[in-house]
Amino acid sequence: MTDTIKAESAEALVGERLEQLLGGYDPSVEPQEFWGNQYDLGLAWVQFPEGFGGLGVSPKYQSVVQGALEKAGAPTWNRELNLLGIGMGAGVLAAHGTDAQKVKWLRPMFTTEDMWCQLFSEPGAGSDLANLSAKAVRDGDEWIVNGQKVWTTLAHIAKWGMIPVRTDPDVPKHAGITYFIVDMKAEGVEVRPLYQITGEAEFNEVFFTDVRVPDEYRIDEVGAGWRVSMTTLMNERVAIGSRALPRGGGSMEAAIKAWKDYGHADPAARDELVQLWAGWEALRLTTLRANQMRKAGTPGPEGSTGKLAWADLNKAITAFTVDLMGWDGTLYPGGYVLHRPTEFESEGSPQRNFLRARANSIEGGTSEIMKNIVGERVLGLPGEPRVDKDLPWKEVPRG
Amino acid sequence: MADQALDVDFALNEAQEMLRQTTRQFLADRVPLEAVRQLADTEAGFDEKLWQAGAELGWHSLAIPEEYGGAGYTFAELSIVLEELGRALFPGPFLSTVVMAADAILTAGTEDQKQAHLPAIARGERTVGVALFEGPRGANLDDISMAAEPSGDGWVLTGTKTNVVFGQAVDTILVAARTAGGLSLFLIPSGTPGVSHEAVPTLDPTTKQAQLTFTTVSVGPEALLGREGAAGPVIERILRLAAVGLSLDQVGGAQWCLETSVEHGKTRFQFGRAIGSFQSIKHRCADMLVEVEHARSAAYHAARVTGDEEELVIAAPLAKSVCSDAYEHVAGETIQILGGTGFSWEHSVHLYFKRAKSTALMFGDARYHRRLLADALGL
Structure with missing residues (x-):
């Protein structure tokens, strides 16, 4: 009963705030200003x-908010633009941050004035993240950070x-x-592009040389960094695994297009195409089911398989698409022009997507690590x- | 409408949860694997008393409308029972009677026929074998050629039907034949003079089959189900429902296999370690979980769109192809993980492996259903 009343009042509150945000919505307002209003209204x-x-209120009302924004034609792309902040950093601050830290970082993160990046992997610590060796030494109210991080998305603009x-x-x-938030513009931080298999540099190498970080930028206790890192990774994997996919959409759409454009009719290829379509659709339905169960508060094993399944499927579909292109599949439109994108690029030629897909089973936790977790x-x-497990870190063999 | 069909609601309500629990409990108490193995050694292959007990629990009546003695629920409820039956390897003509025949009668039957058969099915007082095909490749309407000739105000049926599931033990037969008007369905007592059955040994001991021979079998006008020559769409529909029903059976069985593999991984020790701690076993189990969960999603989706023909044309072959492949693979992996034990007669995993292959082939294999799916998608 009280839950019902609570639910009713939550719904009313969300509706009221939406009315304030969107009543007389003016599309000419700068997106950053709009996002600031959205933040201030609690949406x-x-x-x-x-x-x-x-x-x-319950997180399920966020979908009400997103629906209303989309309907009004209001900007919603901040979540994509600042994915590492809004998708992961916010969750970390919510779970482990102090109120002062939340006040400092959440609003400019949401408006995209401040972009965020995640500095986890190191040359010597990939799957075994806990083996990381970038270090911080305390110096009064500050810490001095030295070391190298790698595969850092958007570090150059964060x-x-x-x-x-x-x-x-x-x-x-x-x-x-120990887990910190570090100012990427601070002295001693050097960001170098890391060119990848596609010729783009979506990622960076980041070098820290005597970078001073105030103790107020420490998240949670000294020595609690592994726990905080896990919160970050769980948010990342849920974000990757719970993206809603349209039926026959994404990379499957390109496969179907190639099937038609190249006039295929071979029964063996047709069987493979449909097998991939069926896998993609089963994944879509599983994601839908997992999201419903998560919202209903009864999450089950269906919520843990998304990233794993998606990685394999996306690799198979993008490879098959290039197969369907024959000699065209041997070309690389535009050539390998080394460049550095300033935001996530999910689209490209089938050949580029085929190459990019190799990372799907490596990034955000390799499929081998995901299978251990599952x-x-x-x-x-x-x-x-x-x-x-019980050895002091400095005595563990590495290389 | 199309969007609604694409995004069904998967959550179970309280009554549905309860149905799953009581069904699973009943099966665990009354039909443990030892009982399944005993029944596999009998000629009938199933137990009338168990059949009755299942009906008393309401299994048979779930998707039958109240006006015909049913509970008036939907296929979503029935799907819960089908999955649990698959998990328990329940033997009996449930798919042919409750899923296929009941729906054919409901879709095509006259009011008299509905009143005559549906309440009896709901009460568990009728077992129906579905006799459609006439050879090993039977999967669609083109594979039906047996003839029925008019005679007086009734019909004479002559021909042979193969692979009638539980055809040696059912009391009623739903048989497809060609008449001057086209494809027609007849519902006849299996004891009708001229009908003979020959039980054939099956790969899957939990699913008996018989070949039925019709030697100038005379039946009355009431045997014709609905209208003469109008059975094509009815048969196509019950074939889709059979695909969905089998998919659910496969999900139940595959889940049992996964759980059995995981349990073995925790309790079997080699090299001083539980073998499930080795990545070669652990990763296999994780892959199996992905397959089972995908199969579950496809089957649950199909079970929720049986009333929407446009979507069912996609959902049924999707489910049958995904679930068949998943069950076969997961059952095979379970044998591998169990090692020598998995190859033994004593452990029951072979029954699941056999049911996986058998259900995969029944009513068209995964490749066949992918062809249907490609056609439905215009590829």
Whole structure:
């Protein structure tokens, strides 16, 4: 009963705020100003507390907000533009940040005035992230950061970076990590483009040389960085795994287009095409089911398979699409022009998408790591013996 | 409308959850795998008392309208039972009676026929075998050539039907034949003079089959289901429902296989470790989970659009192809993970492996259904 009343009042509150935001909506307003208003009205992340871009209501109302914005033709692309901030950083701040930190970072993140990046992988710490060796040493109210991070998306335009570093090499690897927000424009931060298989540099290498980070930029306790990193990764994997896909859309659309454009009729190829279509549709339905279950508060194993399944399927579909193109598949339209995109690029030629897809089973957790996670956390299988578990980090062999 | 069909609601309500629990509990108590194996050694292949008990629990009546003695629910409720039956390897003519025949009668039957048969099906007092095809490649309407000639005010049926599931044990037969007007369906008692059945040994011991021979079988006008020559769309519909029903059976069985593999991975020790801690086993199990969850989504979706023919044309072959492949693969992987035990007669996984292959082939295999899907998508 009280839940019903609560639900009714939450719905009324969201409706009222939407009316304030969208009543007499003027499309000529700058998107950043609009997003600022949206944040101030508590419609950025409705589940966050009031004053931090939210209303303290169930997250399910966010879909109401998104629907209303789209209907009104209001800008919603900040979530894509600043994906690492809005999609992951906000969740980290909400779960582990102090109120002062939330006030400092959430609003400019949401308006995209401040772009965010995530500094996790290192040359020596990929799947074994906890083995990271970039370090921070305390110096009064500051920390001094040294080390190298790699595969950092949008580091060259980001203002803030989320970075776990080693603050205690004398304890086992998971226990000696602390998590900071670092100013990417600070002295000693050097960002270099990392050109990839497609010729683009979506990612960067970032070098830290005696970078001073105030202690107020530390997230959670000293030594709690692994926990905070896990929150970040869970948000990332859910974000990758729960994207709604249209039936026959995305890379499947390109496959069907190539099938038609190149006039194919071979039964074996047709069977392969439909097999991929069916896999894509089963993935779409599973994502839909998982999102429904998550919203209903009864998430099950269906919510853990999305990223894993998508990676394999997208690789197979994009490779098959190039197959359908015959000799055209051997070309690379525009050539390998080294360039550095300033935002996420999801579109491209089938050949480019075929190459880009190789990363799907590596980025955001390799499929091998995802299978360990699914096997151990979802299915309850025992973990592997870990030889480095109780060793001080500095004694663990690496290379 | 199309969008609604694309985005069905997967959540179960309280009554549906309850139905799943009671069904699973009943099957665990009354039809454990030992019982399934005993029934597999009998000629009938199923147990009349269990059949009755299932009907008393309401399984048979779920999707039958109240005016014909049913509970008036939908295929979504029936799908819960079908999945649980698959998980338990329940033997019996449930698919042919409750899914296919009941729907054919409801779709095509005269009012008298509905009153005569549907309440009996709902009460568990009728078992129906579906006799459509006449050879190993039977999958669609082109594969039906048996003739029915008019005689007096009735009909004479002559020919042979193969692969009639539980055809040796059912009391009623739904048989397809060609008349001057086209394809027609007849519903006749299996004891009708001139009908003989020959049980054939099956790959899957939980699914009996018989070949039925019709030697100038005379039947009355009431045997014709609905209108003469109008059975084509009715048969196409029950073939789609059969595909959906089998998909659900496959999801239930595949889930059992996954759970069995995981349990073995936790309890079997080699090299001083539970074998599930090895990535070679763990990753296989994770892959199996992906397959099972995708199969589940396809089957659940199909079960929720049986009333929307336009979407069912896509959803049914999608489910049958995805679930057939998933079940076959997951059952095969389970044998591999169990090692020698998996190859033994003693462990029951072989029954799942056999049911996986058998259900994959029945009413057209995965490739056949992908062809249907490609046609439906205009590819």
